[in-house]
Amino acid sequence: MDIPETDNIHFQHAFKTGYRLALEGKNQANMPSAIRRDLEMRDYFQQGWEQGKQDVAQGLAHNAQTCWKCRFIWGAVMILGGLATAYSIIYSYEKEQSELAQQYQKKTDLATTQPIQPAKPIDLSVLSQQERDDLLANLAEEAQRPKPLPPLTAVVPSNIQIERATLTSAINHQQPIDTLKNIVPKYIRTLTFFTQVQTDTEETIYHRWRFNNQYRQTTPFEVNKKHAQVWSTIKMSSAWQGRWDIEIVNSKQDVIYRKTFIYGTLK
Numbered sequence: 001m002d003i004p005e006t007d008n009i010h011f012q013h014a015f016k017t018g019y020r021l022a023l024e025g026k027n028q029a030n031m032p033s034a035i036r037r038d039l040e041m042r043d044y045f046q047q048g049w050e051q052g053k054q055d056v057a058q059g060l061a062h063n064a065q066t067c068w069k070c071r072f073i074w075g076a077v078m079i080l081g082g083l084a085t086a087y088s089i090i091y092s093y094e095k096e097q098s099e100l101a102q103q104y105q106k107k108t109d110l111a112t113t114q115p116i117q118p119a120k121p122i123d124l125s126v127l128s129q130q131e132r133d134d135l136l137a138n139l140a141e142e143a144q145r146p147k148p149l150p151p152l153t154a155v156v157p158s159n160i161q162i163e164r165a166t167l168t169s170a171i172n173h174q175q176p177i178d179t180l181k182n183i184v185p186k187y188i189r190t191l192t193f194f195t196q197v198q199t200d201t202e203e204t205i206y207h208r209w210r211f212n213n214q215y216r217q218t219t220p221f222e223v224n225k226k227h228a229q230v231w232s233t234i235k236m237s238s239a240w241q242g243r244w245d246i247e248i249v250n251s252k253q254d255v256i257y258r259k260t261f262i263y264g265t266l267k
Contacts, residue, residue, distance in 0.1 A: 002051065004044060004235050014041040015048035022052025025081045029089055046239045103128075149213045152245065158256040160203055162248065163227070164196035165259055171231055186238050186264035193246050193259065194231040197223055205256075206249040207232040211240055211263075242267045 168176035202224040209217040219232035241264030248257035
């Protein structure tokens with residue numbers, strides 16, 4: 001298991017939980033509610049789940065060369081597990097809808113037997129524990145949801161010269177080991193943006209990774225040499241397929257260079 005490079009124990013826990021559920025043959029519907037409500041924890045859960053699925057798939061492919069019976073049994077277990085999970089989800093959904101319908105009917109009957117009162121602020125004390133938890137969770141999720149970014153701005157001229165800007169899968173001896181094209185396959189899980197700049201003064205620049213109207217990562221660099229080499233690295237997920245824009249930004253937050261590519265398929 002390749003744990004992401006993060007010191008946040010909550011992100012590590014989300015990654016390990018996704019990995020474990022994938023090994024157990026469970027789908028993403030079993031994601032714990034605490035992880036489901038946090039966008040970043042959900043992304044780490046997705047990465048762990050996908051890595052677990054890949055490890056399971058690789059193990060099945062290896063075993064298939066020596067034991068077809070084991071492969072058949074494992075496939076049957078996966079199918080039965082999926083059917084059981086689907087039945088559990090459907091049963092829970094129908095039960096929840098039935099309870100909500102009963103609560104709505106009770107409130108409707110009560111409203112028809114009582115005089116109409118002026119509207120008042122929501123009183124959490126009159127809600128059930130489940131209703132109170134759902135309301136607070138929705139409010140917290142709404143507050144944490146990142147706001148969409150404005151449209152891309154134009155690239156402006158700068159005294160910082162961009163001599164090289166290479167998207168690569170890794171760095172070796174301070175140089176890119178390859179050059180990725182404008183369409184990057186999703187099996188490549190780590191991307192690095194290598195930049196060589198020329199400047200006569202001390203400057204601060206940023207690598208800014210943008211996807212789906214959100215900044216996924218921003219990395220600052222202090223460059224004070226005529227020819228400076230810097231790079232930033234990001235861990236990718238198959239949930240992040242589509243158009244990406246990597247921007248080089250100066251200290252005034254002006255975009256002085258932009259690299260656009262497609263990761264996986266364009267959705």
